[in-house]
Amino acid sequence: MTATVIVTRQLPADVEAAVLALASDDLKVLYHKSDDPLDRATLLEWCSSSAVVGIYCLLTDRIDAEVLEACGDGLRVVSTMSVGYNHIDVEWCKAHGVAVGYTPDVLTETTADLAVALLLATARRIPEAANAVKAGEWTTWKPMWLTGKDVFGSTVGIVGLGRIGAAIARRLRGFGCAIRYTGASGPKPDLAGPVEAEFRDMDALLGESDFVVVACALVPATRGLIGAAQLRAMKSDAVLVNISRGEVVDQDALIEALRAGDIGAAGLDVTTPEPLPASSPLLSMPNVVVLPHIGSASVRTRELIAKMAAQNLQAGVQGAAALPFPVPGTAAPPAADGAAAEAAAGGSA
Structure with a gap:
């Protein structure tokens, strides 16, 4: 042949x-x-x-x-x-x-751009606001309508400070964010030093962070890394952003945490499965932004x-x-x- x-x-x-x-x-x-x-x-x-x-x-x-x-x-x-x-x-x-x-x-820089865009879109409810305009809901200025969560001056925890995680941290330093990070390999002074990031164990990072960005690789040890216990450890108004792989987050546990108010919102560029079925509860939640895995899409x-x-x-x-x-x-x-x-x-x- x-x-x-x-x-x-x-x-x-x-x-x-x-x-x-x-x-x-x-x-x-x-x-x-x-x-x-x-x-x-x-x-x-x-x-x-x-x-x-x-x-x-x-x-x-x-x-x-x-x-x-x-x-x-x-x-x-x-x-x-x-x-x-x-x-x-x-x-x-x-x-x-x-x-x-x-x-x-x-794709490091392109994916980091998307991560910050997703974080901002979720925090400031941008898709929800755009949809409200299209639906004719913008009738007048209302003091607390579509108010979101400030990114500037917040604490951002990065799970996995590799090349992409460090690039995300560099961008968020421009917003005056305090950067925390965690990972199985321990402190990474070469990557953490330039962005003034401080190492924390997982529990401490989750409890301290206003935003948690998942940027680690999918390996056996990270499959299901963010589960029910980790979501409960987050602040009740915290935002979870996942640009890693869908399997790193227990998606069923995430849905339950959002329903229960254990966390404030989620921004996901990756899901399980992909594409995410239109029937997924995530797609009917106003505090969830789901993108079709476009991290490298420039x-x-x-x-x-x-x-x-x-x-x-x-x-x-x-x-x-x-x-x-x-x-x-x-x-x-x-x-x-x-x-x-x-x-x-x-x-x-």
Whole structure:
């Protein structure tokens, strides 16, 4: 069978051209040119009926052992157009010598912008106010109508002071906020120092903060990290903002906490599941702002992410000594056979 690359979603035009340029008599590209996800049955069919050497995927694609095994022994690289890679069975890839590429360090500032925008929108009830105008509810000036919560001078607790968490803190220092942070790895003076952030254990941070921003990675230890007990530990008027992954917050517990008045409001760019069903109670709560996972959604950042993923794909298909942006701890791509490597060498991203 002809060596095959699978692309699971429509790409920006210039990246699409570069990926399709990989095709030759010895290498074909199966391209799902749609903004809708490639259904799993088709993905498995493509994997099992082709000599797959590379997969270009998104966060919404579950690249688990079933998919990987269906690709056969020729698979060299899985490249995801994302910083997160929990949708890929990385351990399977490590065990079978398959390289895994991702797109680190590119969406930090864009995601931090969105986090602060979401925090402000939730605190100041901006979506609710805009909807009130559209519904004809703006009849006169009312002293306490649509009053929200001040951000300036508040205390903000950041759960996970990594690159994104630190970028959020830098922005909020401009609002005169006092920054607190927590995380399993303990104090991080290199990141905390420039933003004058103070380390707290989780309970202390939750009790002290007017806003709690969840910015940690999703790993086994952080799944369900913010549950019923943590929500009860927050101030009754506190705002929870999650720009991490939906699974870090126990969503059922969050719904109950909002209903009970244990916390004041929530701003969510991530949910469980995604997309969030229209029937979710969160969508009928006026003190909840839900966005469709748009943390990295600027034109510049999304185009750059797509290009980086294409570079990883090309390097893996060619059997390069290393991917440009490998997931830490994963293998270098297996050596490509002559025909496939020669075919792939014609494209660039």
